[in-house]
Every structure is written in C-alpha cells, then in structure tokens.
Amino acid sequence: MLFKVFPKEELSRLYTLLAPDRIIGPLTKGRDQHGHPLYDFAVSRNFAELRLDYGQTLHSLKNFFLPYREDLCSFSFPKDGSGNWHKEVDYGAFVPLVFFGLHPCDINALNKLDKVLLEGRYPNPFYGAKRAKAFIIGHSCTPQPFCFCRSMGTDTVLRGFDLFLTPLDEVYFAEIASSRAFHLLEQLSCREPNDHEHRRYRQQITTRESLFEAQVETSDLTKILDLEFQAPVWQEWGRKCLSCGTCAQVCPTCYCYGVEEKVDMDFTRAHKEKMLYSCNLLDFASVSGGHNFRPQSHTRLKYRYYHKHRGFVEAFEESLCVGCGRCGQSCLAQITVPEVIASVRASGGNE
Amino acid sequence: MMIHHEKDPAAAGAQFEYSYQAEITNVYPLTSAEKLYQVQIIDPDEREGFCFQPGQFVMLEAPGIGEAPFSISSSPIRHGDLELCIRAVGRMTHFLDRMGRGAIVGISGPFGTNFPVEKMEGEDILLIAGGLGIAPLRSPLLAVLENRSRYQRVDILYGARSPSELLFVYEYAVWRQFGVGLDIIVDQAEEGWPGPVGRLTELLQQRIAGGVAADFKQRTSAIVCGPPVVFRFVCDLLIQAGVPMEKIFVSLERRMHCGRGKCCRCNIGSTYTCLDGPVFDYWSVLNLKEAI
Numbered sequence: 235m236l237f238k239v240f241p242k243e244e245l246s247r248l249y250t251l252l253a254p255d256r257i258i259g260p261l262t263k264g265r266d267q268h269g270h271p272l273y274d275f276a277v278s279r280n281f282a283e284l285r286l287d288y289g290q291t292l293h294s295l296k297n298f299f300l301p302y303r304e305d306l307c308s309f310s311f312p313k314d315g316s317g318n319w320h321k322e323v324d325y326g327a328f329v330p331l332v333f334f335g336l337h338p339c340d341i342n343a344l345n346k347l348d349k350v351l352l353e354g355r356y357p358n359p360f361y362g363a364k365r366a367k368a369f370i371i372g373h374s375c376t377p378q379p380f381c382f383c384r385s386m387g388t389d390t391v392l393r394g395f396d397l398f399l400t401p402l403d404e405v406y407f408a409e410i411a412s413s414r415a416f417h418l419l420e421q422l423s424c425r426e427p428n429d430h431e432h433r434r435y436r437q438q439i440t441t442r443e444s445l446f447e448a449q450v451e452t453s454d455l456t457k458i459l460d461l462e463f464q465a466p467v468w469q470e471w472g473r474k475c476l477s478c479g480t481c482a483q484v485c486p487t488c489y490c491y492g493v494e495e496k497v498d499m500d501f502t503r504a505h506k507e508k509m510l511y512s513c514n515l516l517d518f519a520s521v522s523g524g525h526n527f528r529p530q531s532h533t534r535l536k537y538r539y540y541h542k543h544r545g546f547v548e549a550f551e552e553s554l555c556v557g558c559g560r561c562g563q564s565c566l567a568q569i570t571v572p573e574v575i576a577s578v579r580a581s582g583g584n585e
Numbered sequence: 586m587m588i589h590h591e592k593d594p595a596a597a598g599a600q601f602e603y604s605y606q607a608e609i610t611n612v613y614p615l616t617s618a619e620k621l622y623q624v625q626i627i628d629p630d631e632r633e634g635f636c637f638q639p640g641q642f643v644m645l646e647a648p649g650i651g652e653a654p655f656s657i658s659s660s661p662i663r664h665g666d667l668e669l670c671i672r673a674v675g676r677m678t679h680f681l682d683r684m685g686r687g688a689i690v691g692i693s694g695p696f697g698t699n700f701p702v703e704k705m706e707g708e709d710i711l712l713i714a715g716g717l718g719i720a721p722l723r724s725p726l727l728a729v730l731e732n733r734s735r736y737q738r739v740d741i742l743y744g745a746r747s748p749s750e751l752l753f754v755y756e757y758a759v760w761r762q763f764g765v766g767l768d769i770i771v772d773q774a775e776e777g778w779p780g781p782v783g784r785l786t787e788l789l790q791q792r793i794a795g796g797v798a799a800d801f802k803q804r805t806s807a808i809v810c811g812p813p814v815v816f817r818f819v820c821d822l823l824i825q826a827g828v829p830m831e832k833i834f835v836s837l838e839r840r841m842h843c844g845r846g847k848c849c850r851c852n853i854g855s856t857y858t859c860l861d862g863p864v865f866d867y868w869s870v871l872n873l874k875e876a877i
Contacts, residue, residue: 307602309648317689319648323602355860356845359601463874490849493842497649504649508842511850518850521840522653522675525813527875540874541852548855 236410237427244422245399245406248371249281251418252332255369258298259334260288278334286335289378294486294560295340298331299347299364302483302510306360306493309504327363335373339381339558341395342388343486344370349550350489369414372398374438377445380559382572384443385450388556402434448559450572451579452543458579459544463536465581471574472532474567479512481538481561481569487554488512513538539574601845604646604691605631605665612685615752619672619717621658622681626665626692635665638699639724640836640864644844645669646691647684651677654841656721656863657695661728667692670720670752696844698864700725700834705806708832709738711792713819715785715811716745719752721836721863722810730763737804740766742792744785744811747771748778768792785811786818793826802827810836816877820867833867837876 249257259278262271262285273288275295307323348365351358372395375381383389391398396415400407407427410416427435462468482488492511497504511518514534519527528534546554555571562570611623624645626632637643637657646652653675659668673682681688702710702725710729714722722741729736741760745751748771757767768791774782781787793801805828809819816835823833839851839858851858854873861869870876 311648317687318606319689321602321604321648321691351847354846356601356847358845358847460874489847490852491842492848492850493652495647495649495651506646506648506652508848511848513849519840521838522678523672527813527839533875537875540854541849545852545855 236416238408238410238419238424239402239405239427239431240408240419240422240424241405242401244424246281247422248418249284249334251421252334252369255330255332257332257334258295259284259286260291261285263292275333284334286373287376288335289376290337290381290558290560290563292560292564293484294343294558295333295336296343296347296486296488297510298333299344299361299368300489300491300510301326304360304508306506306508308506311502311504313502325360325363327360327367330367330369331364332369332371334371335399336370336395337375337558338372338391339375339383339388339556340486341370341372341391342383343556343558345391345394346487346546346550346552346554346556347489348394370395370397371415372409374398374400374442377442377447378559379447380563380570381446381557382448382450382559383557384446385448385452385572386553386555386557389443389446400435400438402431402438405431407431407435448572450557450575452553455575455579456544456547459540462578462581465578467577467581468536469532471569471577472530472535474569475514475531475535476567477514477516477531477534478566479515480564480566482512482514483510484560484564486556486558486560487542490518513541535569539571539578543575604644604693605635607665607667607690607692609681609684609686609688609690615670615754616750618674618750619670619752620682621753622669622671624667624669624690624692626667627689632665635695637661637664637695639702639728640699640721640834641695641697642721642844642859642863643667643669643692643694643696644841645677645681646693647677647680647688648691650680651675652691652842653677654696654844654859656724656836658720658723659727660724660731662731665692670717670723672717694844696859698862700808700836700864702728705729705832706732706735708736708806709800709804710736710740711805711807712739712741713785713789713807713809713811713815714741714743715815715819716750717752718810718812718815718836719743720810722808723753725808726760726765730760730765733763738766738796739764740792741768742785742788743767743769744788744815745769745771747773748775748780784818785815786822789819789822793822798826805832807833808836809833813838813877816870820870820877824867830868830871831866834864835867835870835877836863837865837870838863 257278263274273291351361396412398409491508542554605626607626610625613621642656655669658670841851842848844859846857846860
C-alpha cells in the first residue's frame with residue numbers, strides 16, 4: 235500500500251477533479267424526532283454539502299449497484315403474426331460513479347457482494363458493469379453505538395477502494411490503492427507522511443477501536459446456529475418480526491430478488507423486471523402449487539440469520555453481515571442482530 | 586454455444602441473460618392437468634450444441650408472461666430437442682397450456698447438477714417417484730435404457746394419487762420391454778384399477794423384501810423424486826436397508842428466479858438448489874437444515 239498526506243483544504247480540489255463523473259456522497263436528508271441529522275447517500279452537486287463526519291446513512295449504497303427495480307431485458311414483438319420476439323439486454327450502467335466518503339463496512343459489503351455476484355460460473359453483468367465503473371473513496375468513521383463491525387471483522391478494509399482517507403489534525407492520511415487515485419493525488423499538493431504522522435495514524439486506529447460499544451460473539455457461531463436450530467427463542471423473535479422486509483432493503487449485502495414480466499399497453503413490447511426482495515416476506519420460498527417451504531414468520535427470520543451467519547460462512551469462510559447495524563436501526567419491531575445472536579447463544583447454555 | 590468463465594462483464598452478460606429461441610413443436614396431454622411439451626431450439630447449431638445431463642433443468646421463458654424452472658424429461662441424446670412435462674398450476678404454465686403448438690419461447694440452461702448415471706453402471710437402478718416426480722426421473726430412466734446392458738436390474742416404484750393422474754402411461758409397455766420392473770401404487774383407486782392401493786413406501790418395502798438383502802444394499806443406486814413428504818420416508822427406508830447415503834440421489838424443488846445462483850430464492854444453508862442442486866446425494870441433504 236502507498237501512503238500520502240495532503241492538507242485538508244485540498245479535499246475540495248479532489249472533489250472538483252472528480253466532478254465530471256457523478257459523485258455520490260453522504261448528505262443530510264432531514265432530522266429525526268430528537269433533532270439529530272439523518273444521512274443518506276445521494277448524488278452530490280457541490281463539495282460543501284458532503285457530510286464526511288456522518289455517523290451512518292439510513293440506507294446502504296446498494297441501490298447504486300443493485301437498483302431496487304431494474305429491467306433485466308425487454309422484448310419486442312413484431313406485428314407480422316409470426317409469434318416471434320426479439321430480446322434486448324441493457325445493463326443499466328450509464329455514467330461512471332464516484333463514491334465519496336464510504337465507511338469500511340460499506341466497502342466490505344461490496345467486496346462480499348462481489349463474491350456472490352461476480353465470482354463463480356455466472357457473473358452478474360448488471361452488477362459487474364456498475365461495479366467496474368465505480369471509483370471509491372473511503373473515509374474513516376466514528377463508531378456509532380449500534381455498530382458491531384468490529385465483531386464481524388469489517389471495521390477495517392484492505393481492498394475494494396481506490397483511496398482511503400483518515401483525517402489527522404490538519405491533513406488527510408491517504409491510502410492509495412489504484413493508479414487512478416495515484417495520478418489524482420499527483421494533482422494535489424501531496425507529500426510522503428512523516429514519522430509523526432505515522433504515529434498519529436496508528437494512535438487514531440487505537441482510539442477508534444476503543445469506541446465500539448455493540449458487539450456480537452462470533453466464535454463457533456456456525457456450530458451454535460446448527461445446534462440451536464430448533465431453539466424456542468427463534469419463535470419468540472418470529473412473534474416480534476413483522477415480516478416487512480425492511481431489514482433486507484437497508485442491508486448493504488442482501489441481494490435476493492424476484493422477477494416480474496410486464497407487457498406494454500399496445501402489446502408491442504414487454505419487460506422483465508427484477509425487484510429486490512426479502513427472505514422475510516411471506517412468499518419468499520413458496521412454489522407453484524401452493525407449497526411454502528417457510529410459511530411461518532420465525533422460519534423466515536431464522537433463515538435470514540442462517541444465510542448471513544452460517545450458510546455464507548460455509549461457502550466463503552466469512553460472514554455476509556458487515557455489522558453496520560442498519561437493520562436494527564430501521565426495524566419497526568426493534569429486532570437487532572446483537573440481541574438475536576446473544577439470545578440464541580444463551581438458549582443452549584441456560585439448561 | 587454458451588461460454589462459461591467469461592471475465593468481461595459484457596460478454597458474461599450475453600451469457601447471463603441469453604436465451605435460445607425455441608418452438609413448441611408438439612403438445613401431448615398426459616392427464617387433465619399435465620402435458621408433455623416438445624420444445625425444440627430453433628437454430629440447428631444451438632440445438633445440437635445444447636448438451637445436458639439427466640436431472641438438469643432449464644429456465645423456460647414466455648416473454649411478457651414469466652420465466653420458471655423445469656426439469657428436463659427427455660433423453661440427453663436428443664440435445665436441444667427437449668421434452669418438458671408441465672402441470673398447469675401458475676400464470677406461466679396456464680399460458681403454455683393455452684398457447685400450445687407453434688408458440689415461441691425462450692430456453693436458458695441447462696442448469697444444475699445431474700444424476701450420475703454413468704457412475705451407476707453395473708448397478709441395480711431403483712427409480713422412486715411420487716406424483717409429478719416422474720418428470721425429472723424420466724430423463725435418467727431413458728439414459729439408462731439407452732445403455733440397458735450396462736446396468737443390472739432397473740426398477741421403477743411410482744406412486745400417484747389416483748390412476749387418472751398417472752403420467753407417461755403410453756410408455757409403460759416400452760419400458761417393460763427393456764426389462765424394467767414397473768410397480769405402481771395409488772392413494773385412491775378408481776373403477777377398473779387392477780393395481781395396489783396405498784403408499785409409495787409399501788412398494789419400496791416389498792421391493793426390499795423381494796430381493797436378496799445383501800444384493801440390495803450392495804448393488805442399489807437409488808434416484809428419488811417427489812413432493813417433500815416423500816423424501817424422508819423413502820430415504821429412511823433405503824438407509825435402513827443398507828443403501829449407502831452417497832448412492833441415494835434426490836432432486837429438490839425450490840422457487841427460482843434466475844437459475845444462476847444470483848436471486849438467492851432457492852438458497853438452502855450454504856447451497857443454491859440451482860447451482861449445487863437440484864440433484865443432491867442424501868448425505869448432502871442430511872447436512873442441510875430444512876432441505877427436506
């Protein structure tokens with residue numbers, strides 16, 4: 235990894251250099267009932283509106299890569315009576331996107347999505363085309379009370395970004411991970427970090443580590459989840475869960491979808507549309523003929539935990555959860571990951 | 586031809602959303618609900634290049650209506666001249682039911698794992714089907730019959746709700762000519778039904794009792810397809826009779842929207858039914874929570 239430092243006021247110049255592409259960053263979207271600002275990722279028009287000191291955004295940046303609704307293909311039907319049709323595919327990657335100020339959890343989330351969506355036999359080009367056009371600038375964060383990324387090993391990030399910035403007093407300490415980022419920094423008044431800045435950077439890491447409050451005990455979690463598959467505590471969570479799917483919509487790593495085909499009013503065209511779904515929704519695992527493999531709320535909630543914390547671990551040796559805490563923050567039934575996992579871990583030990 | 590392991594997203598996408606245009610060339614009603622559709626990939630090169638193994642499935646697309654997975658019921662030697670046994674039960678399948686012959690549909694695949702019929706050579710083949718489970722089972726059956734001399738006993742145990750719901754009735758005589766032991770049982774008899782009435786497991790118990798026990802456990806490779814309720818009872822009986830779990834194969838059904846391990850709807854534990862299945866050996870199934 236290459237490291238550089240540059241004066242803080244230079245950051246607006248970096249923004250200007252990238253401005254020909256569309257810049258997505260954390261913006262203030264409103265205030266909650268306590269008057270605290272609510273943040274979300276959105277298209278930014280000027281540097282001043284970026285809120286790089288944001289705690290956490292309401293939504294992940296998932297919908298820039300996996301839009302909530304997206305056409306997978308369209309069909310045209312020539313009016314020659316042949317019954318023939320023509321299929322067109324558009325990946326929906328229009329302009330290069332710059333992501334300005336992503337926290338390690340969200341960059342790690344993209345890295346995890348890459349494993350499912352880009353590796354293996356059928357890489358998903360809709361995701362891949364958008365991913366290939368993204369320029370990512372990470373920014374260090376201040377842990378929020380609900381963040382448990384440190385438990386999930388996603389509080390730091392080693393790859394998946396072009397540039398990662400940590401503010402130190404009057405300078406930004408920059409980790410450079412791509413040649414494009416390297417050449418951009420050449421246009422700023424950059425220099426090598428000195429010994430003092432190395433020490434300050436490492437102090438900053440230690441200070442940040444001490445700020446985490448929420449945690450999830452992950453040791454032997456895959457085995458415990460298997461052992462406690464029938465634990466009654468799942469049914470208690472199932473009774474609380476509203477099966478609304480909000481957790482999946484705000485989750486940076488949930489990627490499941492459903493497909494609908496729609497015919498235009500004049501019957502000359504049709505679209506195959508994908509929409510992000512949620513395993514908590516009632517018909518997630520229902521099949522033709524009426525059988526539903528997970529008819530009860532608790533079986534669906536349990537499945538969600540099994541996929542994130544067990545199934546994905548078995549396939550990729552890491553959890554699909556990045557510990558961003560958004561699902562718990564947005565859950566109308568106030569179900570949080572640390573509480574659910576703690577209760578499942580406890581259910582075996584209380585006998 | 587499909588190109589796999591493509592790195593360039595554009596080329597990969599051509600594969601990802603690619604579907605062969607195929608024509609429904611014939612439709613044979615099998616029962617009041619199920620029909621056998623002959624679906625032929627139109628381009629001769631694509632048709633010839635379409636290679637599958639018994640047990641694999643395709644995604645069948647009716648533009649503007651929907652897309653759904655269907656297991657292939659025809660023999661692999663027919664390549665892209667496919668036969669699909671389809672019950673009219675949802676929007677897509679009712680559409681097919683109405684459209685019939687001449688309709689042009691999209692086919693993508695083949696997807697998923699297969700029944701390892703070549704590895705089963707020299708063995709007794711036991712095919713056990715409940716209801717519509719005979720549809721995915723017909724492909725390995727035909728593949729076995731095409732190389733009949735390479736296998737020992739071939740038996741089919743087939744359970745249906747009633748005699749009028751039996752599928753592929755017109756083929757039973759041909760199967761028997763190939764030396765297939767075909768035993769059928771129904772839940773409810775109808776007038777003129779000469780066969781037994783009861784559960785599929787009763788047929789299996791008879792088959793196990795009827796042979797030499799040592800032969801059965803050493804020589805049997807079993808393929809089991811049916812509604813979820815069938816698996817546990819049938820597979821438990823096979824295991825009690827000493828058939829190794831690695832030689833018992835099941836084909837699982839799940840909701841699917843892509844067939845390519847991306848929509849996550851068919852996920853069970855760490856596996857996707859579309860990529861790691863639909864054919865699993867029973868040992869793998871036992872290790873998957875809520876698989877059956």
